[in-house]
Amino acid sequence: MLEGERLMIKAKNLTKIFNSGFLFTKNVVAAVDDVNFEIGKGEILALVGESGSGKSTIGKMMLKLLKPSGGQILLDDKDIWNLSNNKEFYSRVQGIFQDPFSSFNPIFKVNRVFKLVRQSFKKEVPASEWNDRVENVLKKVGLNAGEVLNKYIHQLSGGQLQRLLIARALLMDVEVLVADEITSMLDASTRVDVLEALLSLKEIGAAIMFITHDLSQAYYISDKIVVLYRGSVVEMGSIEKVFSNPRHPYTQMLLDAIPQLDSKWETDRIDIEDSDKTHATWKEGLCKYIDRCPITDTSCVKPILKLIEEDHYVACAKL
Template sequence: MLRLDDLTKVYKVGAFGGKTLTAVGGVSFDVAPGEVVSLIGESGSGKTTIGKMILGLIPITSGTITFDGVPVKPGKAYYRNVQGVFQDPFSSYNPVFKADRVFRMIREEYFPSARDWDERIETALSAVRLNPGQVLNKFPHQLSGGQLQRLLIARALLLDIKLLVADEITSMLDASTRIDVLNLLADLKARGLGVLYITHDLSLGNYLAERTVVLRHGSVVEMGLTEKVFGDPLHPYTRQLLSAVPRLRSSWEEAAPVETCLYHDSGTTGRLLEVEEGHQVACAHLATCPVTTG
């Protein structure tokens, strides 16, 4: 469904744009229908930049993004299939308008003559476990963050989308609301919706995703089936992330450094080495490795 091939984003920085900053470098992965792929990394690793390029909010420097085998061209037809929900639900609403104005905007753009509009809204709200009487005709400040976030997901469902880019959509929610939103995404996945779940929280990614892509400094350092990436992490950065996950009645431990490089033993010259089926890892010293940078 969605495929990224060697996706790269370079910004011009410094005085008069004389220098460049590679925010995303050579990223490749895909998302299939009915699949949740978790894109994990620390702040500044390039996760949101990838999400914005997929949604057409910022241009691509090089590489390709295809949807159903066709190069992505942002526009009305594309957004009918692909939508995004972002970290701060309050920033997506104008406080002077009622929250369900986001539905009216969809109707004006895509369904101007729909006679069953009220029924469509009730169906979408039911899918995200919201009671129309509790959320319609309310201003954003009268609703919780979880309710606002689910309204945004319902807006996407009105279009019968195929892919949802969910960028840190639970980071501003309390624990009880967070699990409700995650369970909602799991239900939507079962209905065939593909989800790119962008997060820095490994525990949430492990809960939801079939496959995991670990991003560091704009490059993929490890990816594969979630059970393999989390069950047998091979890159030191992945190990550091896992060691930082809080555990009850247990203190944090530093991840042991990796002295050897899988590339040097295998003779592989590619950026990612497939160590087993459904599990790929980059060189442990990607920035300076003579094998991968030579």
């Protein structure tokens, strides 16, 4: 994809099948179906798609919280499941999720959270230098050390906590961050601060997977985008190309719903969660978008991703 970037993390034929139910109610879901992408150093990739499209499952597989049914996640060309040292892995790869409160120990004050980072990952840094670093990263994410360090977790807002988690990732010098819907519990006014904090992590060269169902936020901070529909990639590429020239009918439908891209994004947000989902005529081997597609009959075969211009891929048999 984008050239000249050093590759950091890559999904190769990534697949996850969930089996649920029993006997006659047995249900097999390909939550993630042969997905490929890569994120280079200092790149932000937006993973978008409606609820249930497989975004969190991909995030969990990148974080080694869920094992793929097929394919791999490669970190600098090594399958993460072949890396035996989990402590080292999590010093390089971290996740931030929708609910920031669940990521903290409620009986800790904020300064204890940062002390633990030093103890666990950065023992070599002297305490006085560490305090300077803490102050610096807090400033970077728009927080005041004097204001937050002596507070308990419950004394801070959701937006402040998400920024603390980004500050923590900055202190750890993480190489990969998976951010799964990290602004969805926040109100509009604090979302921007969190996105800006994420950009400071990009600045230190982290590869960031930004999972969202908000296309305006994706456009605001990302370099490239993967559009997921029922576990499959329907379109991907540079964010500029996909947004200026969407080719898949699903992407077109999503983008048509945004009034003006260049206007203030926080007032024109568009959520693509909970759109109507019917899979009445779909059968294995056919295009998954068949029931909603405005440009085809019901016989389109499962398409493969095709390069239609530099840094821009689309999976549609009609193109």
